[in-house]
Amino acid sequence: PYRIAVMASGRGSNFLALHAAASEGRLPVELVGVFSDKASAPVLERARERGVPAQSLSPKDHPDRLHFDLALLNAVAAVQPDLIVCAGYMRILDGRALTPWTGRMINIHPSLLPRHRGLHTHRRALEAGDAEHGASVHLVTAELDGGPVIAQAVVPVLAGDDEQRLAARVLEREHPLLIASVDALARGEVAWRDERLWHGESPLGAPLRL
Numbered sequence: 001p002y003r004i005a006v007m008a009s010g011r012g013s014n015f016l017a018l019h020a021a022a023s024e025g026r027l028p029v030e031l032v033g034v035f036s037d038k039a040s041a042p043v044l045e046r047a048r049e050r051g052v053p054a055q056s057l058s059p060k061d062h063p064d065r066l067h068f069d070l071a072l073l074n075a076v077a078a079v080q081p082d083l084i085v086c087a088g089y090m091r092i093l094d095g096r097a098l099t100p101w102t103g104r105m106i107n108i109h110p111s112l113l114p115r116h117r118g119l120h121t122h123r124r125a126l127e128a129g130d131a132e133h134g135a136s137v138h139l140v141t142a143e144l145d146g147g148p149v150i151a152q153a154v155v156p157v158l159a160g161d162d163e164q165r166l167a168a169r170v171l172e173r174e175h176p177l178l179i180a181s182v183d184a185l186a187r188g189e190v191a192w193r194d195e196r197l198w199h200g201e202s203p204l205g206a207p208l209r210l
């Protein structure tokens with residue numbers, strides 16, 4: 001089966017969603033490893049409890065970002081994934097370490113890219129007065145949150161929303177969005193060469209927004 005490695009720094013609800021879909025036969029993939037930059041990330045324990053090998057490396061043990069990224073991606077490469085899924089991986093990656101993974105690494109980002117790249121996306125959507133917000137799954141390139149978008153999920157921003165309520169509304173849509181995106185990649189329905197990716201169309205079917 002199609003092999004998925006997950007990179008994550010935190011709670012791991014997106015990992016859990018992928019794992020549940022795979023183990024219930026809704027997603028034709030095998031989760032072959034979880035990798036973190038944080039030894040305390042809850043996702044590590046959640047993975048181990050489900051029989052998925054999980055390991056963390058500390059940036060402190062490496063001289064700079066490039067060396068850390070190379071070490072982490074080296075550990076990831078050892079499980080021979082077909083696809084790396086960044087699911088709440090919160091460190092910026094050095095583009096030089098990403099070259100071997102071009103087209104084989106995706107990220108889920110909690111905004112409607114290209115709006116709100118980077119951190120604190122829910123707060124920024126509220127501050128900007130956005131009427132709509134959401135999440136995007138995109139292929140990872142050297143440009144932070146800048147790779148071609150595979151699909152997006154849109155939610156309304158409602159009166160009375162605070163960061164937490166908005167984040168929860170987005171998160172609920174992240175899980176099916178990520179599963180659908182991984183499914184399309186695993187089935188070969190989407191690939192780096194897909195012209196639709198480069199024309200701002202969703203390979204999951206127009207419109208881009210699920």
Ligand code: GAR
Pocket residue numbers: 008010011012013014015087088089090108109110118135171174
């Ligand atoms: C998710 O909302 C994901 O979109 C976001 O972190 C959260 C991780 O939740 N990712 C980023 O902000 C990437 N810059 P999870 O650990 O429960 O999957």
